[in-house]
Amino acid sequence: MQKKRVTLADVARLAGLSPTAASMILTGRPDTRLSAEAHAKVHAAAAELGYRPNVAARALRTDQSRSIAFISDYVATTRFASGLIRGALAAADAAKNVLLVLETGGEPARTLRAIEAALDRQVDGVILAAMRAREVFLPDIAISVPTVMLNGTNARLPISVLPDEFEGGRTAVRLLAEAGITDRLVLLGHNPEEERGQFRSEPISRRLAGIRAEMAAQGLTFADELSSWDWEVSNGYDLVRRLLRKDRPRGLLCLNDRLAFGAYQALGEAHLSIPGDVALVSFDNDELASYLRPGLTTIALPHQKMGQLAVELLLNGPLAAGERLVPMSAVSRGSLPATTS
Amino acid sequence: MQKKRVTLADVARLAGLSPTAASMILTGRPDTRLSAEAHAKVHAAAAELGYRPNVAARALRTDQSRSIAFISDYVATTRFASGLIRGALAAADAAKNVLLVLETGGEPARTLRAIEAALDRQVDGVILAAMRAREVFLPDIAISVPTVMLNGTNARLPISVLPDEFEGGRTAVRLLAEAGITDRLVLLGHNPEEERGQFRSEPISRRLAGIRAEMAAQGLTFADELSSWDWEVSNGYDLVRRLLRKDRPRGLLCLNDRLAFGAYQALGEAHLSIPGDVALVSFDNDELASYLRPGLTTIALPHQKMGQLAVELLLNGPLAAGERLVPMSAVSRGSLPATTS
DNA sequence: TGCATTTGCTAAATGGTTTTAGCAAAGGAC
DNA sequence: GTCCTTTGCTAAAACCATTTAGCAAATGCA
Structure with a gap:
């Protein structure tokens, strides 16, 4: 009935x-x-x-479905990265569009399937997103609709939305310098291959490049650089524990918040106070940063804005090649001493 | 061309x-x-x-679009809750379907808009998901396609997929008892109104009911019950700090992982060891649980399975009214002493 | 008045698929 | 040889909105 x-x-x-x-x-x-x-x-x-x-009838006639595909390697691996989806969702909604979300697990075959599934449904545009910034696999298939990369890069598709990692790196160093932390500074998480851009992540190389540039500009040097391939909590803990056996740093520049959390744990065990004994600055503004005690001062990844921008680019075409860099801003909590001004 | x-x-x-x-x-x-x-x-x-x-043409003719709507209040508020989406995504993909993801912010007006947008696009089914389990708003509109509630309840739509909170609650208590933690037991996060089912969350009431039932079955009682409206990290910290001023608990039963993290912080400050001095069990299996040191033993919310089940129910209809309870399983890490067996 | 233009609207084609109704040929029963 | 059934396939309608081409009446201009 x-x-x-x-x-x-x-x-x-x-x-x-x-x-x-x-x-x-x-x-x-x-x-x-x-x-x-x-x-x-x-x-x-x-x-x-x-x-x-009836959207189907309209799509059939006009070849426009008022929907766009959000194809990502992982859906919201980090709580924070889900900001990418949320931003995209909000922008799509504002334009009366709808988001088709597809997950590829980073696998080429699934990526291809996802793109085809999206194209079959007459999407008006495609967002290829990466939850962790990096070079993204792009299958060898012509995508007949506007496409942007989000938080990832691929040489064959030079239209991308990225965080401004270089400036972010500089900001982190500036924050340390402004707080008067200028010696016994240790870098946590650097990886030599990474920095040479060999692996993983071009954007992360830029983060390091920004750090180096600002260190030089401020006339500072790192007392030590602890490298680690993975950037998990346990890596941060292990590195800092080892560090504390020989040295006592004054400041720790952590390449992400999980490393910083590990550092907190090691410092806590050693009964060192933050920021009195050791100050920290980090990157990402992961959910974690607000949980820590004291709160972690960190350079935020602007995921939500990035997602939003990606959708807006698609919808307001035509698309010009190039990178859109979205500023990373500092979120000050309590892991740096108050500036004496 | x-x-x-x-x-x-x-x-x-x-x-x-x-x-x-x-x-x-x-x-x-x-x-x-x-x-x-x-x-x-x-x-x-x-x-x-x-x-x-051409899916549009097919949809026009058959009224089937091979896509289903995932409408949720928030997209992946907790990293863990994104398991709901991920599970749904996997099940949809397996059936060659696609997920239309929409976010409502919990607002009635946006919920209505989202449902309409989905229906306009001829979706074959609708999932109304809540990131935090609770009573969900349902606009007064006839949804002409199969619909299930996911992680939420609504009297007008008695088809839902929920975690088996009652059994989960029992499991938590059993874990404590088996580890020999039988006195100076403190409950963290209980809220009296909550328990009477007045507010927020029916599922959470069941969690508490399960805890009560198993406590009684084991002949145990709580030495104290610390209540808090919010269940954030800072609440856990404050409650336990206050508790430690007068008492020293042997075991803490925390109603979620964030509270437990706060407890870790307070215990750490008081130089109490986990699990030697104080043992903890918690709920959710939030990402946090694996970051803590020692790892947090917690009763996992089976989000991924739930999302998967919701899609399968829609696709393999017809839908029978009733609740599908998905088991919550314990994830043992290090916050309970090893069983002496 | 005669012709051209504007105004206000519609008939019919179009998009790509599924589905109903049915056709022609072949085979079977007697 | 006739009639009925089965086999293998197709013509055309239907789904619903958009769009092209164009029609009839009214208006403008001389």
């Missing part, structure tokens, strides 16, 4: 006009010559019947 | 058959009488041309 869906023809009939007229009026065509009276009648009829256009 | 999309008519022409035949063969109709030769020719032609069906 499902009531049949209301179609445009129903609206037209009730308004005493043709479907043509109803369509033109409801889609708000600019140059039409239909009377004000006709407009009123159609709108009234549509409202009365609760008319909702 | 975009090559035009390959249509079914193209395939039929190449195969030397009618579109009717091609359609029947490619959709795998069971009772057709087309020859084996015809099957071979159509499949060959489709493969050669790289034919992909």
Whole structure:
């Protein structure tokens, strides 16, 4: 007993006009010559019947579905990275679009399948997102709709939205310098191969480049650089524990918040106080940063803005090649001593 | 110069058959009488041309879009809750479906808009998800497709997938008892109104009910019950700090992992060791639990399985009313003393 | 008045698939 | 040889909105 869906023809009939007229009026065509009276009648009829256009029919005719695909390697691995989706969702919603979310696990075969599934559904655009910034796999298939990379790069698709890691790196160092932490400074998480851009992540190389640049500008040097391939909590803990056996740092520059959390644990065990004995600055503004005690001062990844920008780029095309860098801003909590100004 | 999309008519022409035949063969109709030769020719032609069906056209004709809507209050508020989406995504993908993700912020107006947007797009089913288990707003609109609640409840829509909180609560207490923690036991996060089911969350009431039931069964009582409206890290810290001023608990039963993390911080400051001085059990298996030192033993919310089940229910209909309870299993890390068996 | 233009609207085609109804040929029963 | 059934396939309608081309009436201009 499902009531049949209301179609445009129903609206037209009730308004005493043709479907043509109803369509033109409801889609708000600019140059039409239909009377004000006709407009009123159609709108009234549509409202009365609760008319909702059939998107499939419209898509068939116009090749536009008002939906865009968000294809990512992982869906919100970090709570914070889910900001990418959230930002995209908000921007899509604002433009009366809808997001098709697909997950690839980073696997080429699934990526291909995901792109095809999206294309089959007539999406108006594709966002290829990476939860952790890095070079992204792009299958060898022509994507016939506008496409942007989000938080990742690929040489074959030079349209991307990225955090401004270089400036972010500089900001972190500046924060330390401004807080008067200028010696016994240790870098946590650096990885030599990484820095040479060999592996993983071009954006992370930029983060390091920014750090180096600002260190030089401030005339500072690191007393030590502890490298680690993974950047998990346990790595931070192990590195700092080992460090504390020989040296006592004054400041720790951690390449992400999880490393910093590990550092907190090691410092706590050694009964060192933050920021009195050791100050910390970190990157990402992971959910963790606000949980720690004292709160962790960190350079935030602007995930939400990035997601939003990606959708806006797609929708407001045409797309120009190039990178859009979104600023990373410092979130000051308690892991740096208050500036004496 | 975009090559035009390959249509079914193209395939039929190449195969030397009618579109009717091609359609029947490619959709795998069971009772057709087309020859084996015809099957071979159509499949060959489709493969050669790289034919992909136009989902919009198919949706128009069949009212089925092979896509389902995942409408949630928040997208992955907790990193862990994103398991809901991930599970749904995996199950959808396995059935060659796609997920339309929409966020409502818990607002009635946005919820209504989201449902309409989904229905406009001919989704085959709707999942109404809540990131934090609770009573969910349901707008007064007829949803013409199969619908399930995920991690939330609503009296008007009695089809839901929920964690088995009652059994989960019992498991937590059993874990403590088995580890020999039977006195100076403190409950952390209980809220009297909550327990009476007045506010927020029916599922959480069940968690408490399970705890009470198993405590009684084991002949145990709580030495103290610390209540708090919010369950953030800082609440756990404050409560335990205050507790330590007068008492020293032997075991802490925390109602979620964030509270437990706060407890870790307070215990650490007081130089109490875990699990030697104080043992902890908690709920959720938030990402946090694995970061802590020692790791936090916690009763996991089976988010991924729940998301998967929700999609499977929709796809394998017909839907019977009722709750599907998904078991919560214990994840043992280091916050309980090893069992002496 | 006669012709051209503008105004206000509609008929019909279109998009790509599924599905209903049915056709022609072959085979079977008698 | 006739009639009925089965086999293998197709023509055409249907789904619903958009859009092109164009029609009839009214208006403008001389």
